[in-house]
Amino acid sequence: MTxxxxxxxxxxxxxxxxxxxxxxxxxxxxPWLGSALIVDKLIYLFILVMFAVMWNLLAGYxxxxxxxxxxxxxxxxxxxxxLVDAGFPxxxxxxxxxxxxxxxAWALSWFVLRMKAGEFAIATWVIAExxxxxxxxxxxxxxxxxxxxxxxxxxxxxxxxxxLYLMALTMMVVMVWGTWVLLQxxxxxxxxxxxxxxxxxxxxxxxxxxxKQRIYIIASVGCALAGALWxxxxxxFQPRTSFGVQWSxxxxxxxxxxxxxxxxxxxxxxxxxxxxxxxxxxxxxxYLAGIGIVAILFALYLPRGLVGLWLDxxxxxxxxxxxxxxx
Amino acid sequence: MTAALTLTxxxxxxxxxxxxxxxSLTIAANEVLAVIxxxxxxxxxxxxxxxxxHPVAEGGILLHGSPVTKMPAHERVKAGIALSPEGRRxxxxxxxxxxxxxxxxxxxxxxxxxxxxCDAFPQxxxxxxxxxxxxxxxxxxxxxxGRALIANPSVILLDEVSLGLSPAAVEGxxxxxxxxxxxxxxxVVEQDLTRAMGFASRLICIAEGxxxxxxxxxxxxxxxxxxxxxxxxxxxxxxxx
Numbered sequence: 042m043t044x045x046x047x048x049x050x051x052x053x054x055x056x057x058x059x060x061x062x063x064x065x066x067x068x069x070x071x072p073w074l075g076s077a078l079i080v081d082k083l084i085y086l087f088i089l090v091m092f093a094v095m096w097n098l099l100a101g102y103x104x105x106x107x108x109x110x111x112x113x114x115x116x117x118x119x120x121x122x123x124l125v126d127a128g129f130p131x132x133x134x135x136x137x138x139x140x141x142x143x144x145x146a147w148a149l150s151w152f153v154l155r156m157k158a159g160e161f162a163i164a165t166w167v168i169a170e171x172x173x174x175x176x177x178x179x180x181x182x183x184x185x186x187x188x189x190x191x192x193x194x195x196x197x198x199x200x201x202x203x204x205l206y207l208m209a210l211t212m213m214v215v216m217v218w219g220t221w222v223l224l225q226x227x228x229x230x231x232x233x234x235x236x237x238x239x240x241x242x243x244x245x246x247x248x249x250x251x252x253k254q255r256i257y258i259i260a261s262v263g264c265a266l267a268g269a270l271w272x273x274x275x276x277x278f279q280p281r282t283s284f285g286v287q288w289s290x291x292x293x294x295x296x297x298x299x300x301x302x303x304x305x306x307x308x309x310x311x312x313x314x315x316x317x318x319x320x321x322x323x324x325x326x327x328y329l330a331g332i333g334i335v336a337i338l339f340a341l342y343l344p345r346g347l348v349g350l351w352l353d354x355x356x357x358x359x360x361x362x363x364x365x366x367x368x
Numbered sequence: 369m370t371a372a373l374t375l376t377x378x379x380x381x382x383x384x385x386x387x388x389x390x391x392s393l394t395i396a397a398n399e400v401l402a403v404i405x406x407x408x409x410x411x412x413x414x415x416x417x418x419x420x421x422h423p424v425a426e427g428g429i430l431l432h433g434s435p436v437t438k439m440p441a442h443e444r445v446k447a448g449i450a451l452s453p454e455g456r457r458x459x460x461x462x463x464x465x466x467x468x469x470x471x472x473x474x475x476x477x478x479x480x481x482x483x484x485x486c487d488a489f490p491q492x493x494x495x496x497x498x499x500x501x502x503x504x505x506x507x508x509x510x511x512x513x514g515r516a517l518i519a520n521p522s523v524i525l526l527d528e529v530s531l532g533l534s535p536a537a538v539e540g541x542x543x544x545x546x547x548x549x550x551x552x553x554x555x556v557v558e559q560d561l562t563r564a565m566g567f568a569s570r571l572i573c574i575a576e577g578x579x580x581x582x583x584x585x586x587x588x589x590x591x592x593x594x595x596x597x598x599x600x601x602x603x604x605x606x607x608x609x
Contacts, residue, residue, distance in 0.1 A: 230462070230470050237459035240421050244453060246445030246474030246519055302461070363463065 054360050057305075065214055072206050077199070080206050084274050086315045087209040088267045089295065091216050093307035093314075095263035096292035098220050101302035102229065102362070103256040104236030106158070108289040109165025110264045112172050115284035116142045117265030118272035119176050125192045126181060132204055135273060139266040146261035150254045157239075166286065173284035187279035190272060209270050216263050221304065223259070224362045232256050233362070236302075294332065298339050300348030304360040309347045370433040372397040372523050372553040373418065379426035380410070380417050380577075387413040389577040390427065395570075397432075397522075400554045402568035404561065406597055410577040411557045412454050415527045418555075419451035420444040431523065445475055450521035454528045454557075456512040460501030464492065464511050467500050468518050475519025485514045489544050506537025513541070523553040530560055542567060561593060575599040 072080050092114075100106045120138035125131050153164050177184050193201055223229055231252045234242040243249045272278055291314065299310025317335065321328040343349050352358060373395040380388035387410045395401055405411045416422035418429060420441035428437045436444055459467050468482055486493045489510050495503065500511060509529065516524055529545075530538040542563065548554060558564040564571060565585040573581035573596040581588065581596035594600075 227473060230466065231474075233462060234459045234470055237461055238457045240416075240441075241453055241457040241459065243421060243441035244419050244445065244451040245471035245515060246442045247470070248440070248442045250440075363466070 051357065057359055065210070068210055069207070072203050077202060080202050081274065082319070084202075084206050084209045084270070086311065087213040088271050088274075089291070089311040089315055090213050090308055091209075091263060091267035091270075092288065092292050093295035093299065093311040094216050094220055095260045095267070096289075097296045097299075097301060097303075097307040098223075098263075099256060099260040101296060101307075102224060102236065103232040103253055104239075105154075105253060105257060105260075106162050107165040108162050108286065108293075109167070109169035110260070110292060111284050111286060111288040112165070112169035113142050113146060113261040113264040114268030114271070114288050115169070115173060115176065115280065116145060117268035118278050118283045119179075119182070119280075120265070121269045121272055122181070122188060122190060122278050123179075125190060131190065131192050131273065132208070135208065135266070135269040138269040139262050142265035143258055143262040146258045146265075147254075150257050154250060154253050154257060166289075169284055169286070173280050176284070177280045182278070182280060185279070185281065187277060187282075189278065190276050193273065193276060205270065205274050209274075212266055212270065216266075217308070221360075224304070228252055228255060229362055233302075294336055296346075298336065298346055300346030303346070303348040303358055304362060305358075306346050306348045313347070370397075371395060371430070372399065372432060373555075374430040374433075375418075375427070376430075377427035378414075378417065378424060378429065380413050380422055381425045382413070387577050388417065391574070391577070391579050392427075393572065393579065393582075395523075395553060395555065398550050398553055400549055400567065400569045401556070402564035402571045403555060403557045403574060404559075404564055404571060404593065404597060405574035408576075409574045411574055412527055413577075414574065415451060415454070415525045415555070415557060418523075419449055419453075419525060421451070421453075442474070445519050445521070448476065448520075448522035449525065450475070450516040450519045450523070451525040452509075452512040452516040452527060452529075454531070456505070456508040458500035458503075458508055458511055458515070460499070462500055463497055464500055464503070465496040467511055467515055468492075468496075471515045472518045476521070478520030480518050480520045482518065485518050488517070488547055489514050491540060504537075506533045506540070509533060509537070509541060510544075513545070517548075521552060523555065524548070526554070526556045528557050528559070530558060530563060538563070561590065573597055 068083070071083070096110060099110070117138050120141045121131070121134055124134040124137055129137070149168060153161065153168065156164050176182055181188055231242065231247045234245070234247060235249050235252060239249055268283065272283065295310035295314045296307045297310070298313055299308065300306025317332060321331050324331070339346065345352055348358060371394045375391060375393045378388055378391045379386060391414065403411050403414070413422055417424055420439060424437050428435055430436070431447055431449060436447055439447065459470070465482070468485065472482065491507065491510050492514055495507055495511070500508065503511065513526060516526070529541060545554070545567070556564070556568065568585060570584055571588060571593070572579060573593055575596060576599065580599065581592060
């Protein structure tokens, strides 16, 4: 027997990737053609995709079910507020805010990752609430009142929209593509092994803490980036909104409905969630009930999410992270 | 020649409970040691302590003369200890080949590769492309042992080899394991006394975290082992383990 070799990618996957590339190119030209409203909505969609992809990396691939990623969404926004307040230019500071938040995630990782499953989930939420309380003490945030990214008003609204749109599109592509590359590498298989059985992973020689720490920091930086972008498009920073647990609910919804632990699932979930918000967003509280009903229906009838539609027909998962070993 | 493993006054706890109470043991290189004991005697805790998955509260572990007591589990694999855990805990969402390859990538280099493991455990070859979560107990055990072996350990710990397996599956596994004798130090937790006496060159019995009995299958009688198993020689009340 010869050692295992990885087979080339399935033809259907290559088609999908080609299609995605064409889609991205079309989207890149859109701000010159589409209306301001559509551009604004697409910025929000890209941010949702980033949230979903990052949460899926964390929970779906590494088994780190966090309900506290809003800590990093909020911190990304807060760091941006602070940096701009200190006189730095707003657009490059979106990246700097994410890097700073990554440092906080690194510091937190040392103790939060020692906890398992339920404890971990609760701890992440408590941390998010604690950070929100601390941020509310900041005089420029003024408690519940919040503050605004006024420096952005210095830019022409069309230019601002254009820059944010292109930044959001680029970062979404970087996150989706980066996740793909990451999961194809050894750390991808190792994180899935930890998700399946952490003790067994350690006993085959995987440095479980290190793998979890890397994934946790990457997912946190990704959320901070998306959070800072969201703030730059929404302008107003309010601690209860930026650090709100609704972000975790959105991420959970998108990932579970799309298909947790699959590559394409969270992207489909984000599209569906966006569509639901667009169609039913005007119904007020009923819209939330509708989202809940959709989540329940998926849990009952399509527990593997939209990707389950493929799998139930016996087809291979599109863009699977399973290594195709030639044996 | 230094011993493969030296355990000195090892203490392991689960909260307030002492699961291993000051256990000392020296295991020679390439020895085949069977560990016997009732449920709750501390066998699995001992295996997990040697592998680095359970903290050592007191005492020390030497691997080929060098201390590994403070070493995390993944580094012990690189030092040469591999565990096939109780319950055959595979990575269920991965294929058998992926289960083996991830262990090979993280383990030591040596004679054991995907090919040689499949030669030693021929039952694995047709399973390589299957998801580990969907295998039968015997198949899962073979994968778990293969996954430990492919890391090229010098000490291999097999926890509860035959638990819950059909006699045919147990027979198949042990005939494959017999091929490992003399190549690695084997520590096997085995509930089946006949099997343990037939396979091992040395046999120990643990009861309530204490080493009760230590000898070779040739010198020990079944009565001695059964008494040690239940802790009967202790004059006090019978064990409630």
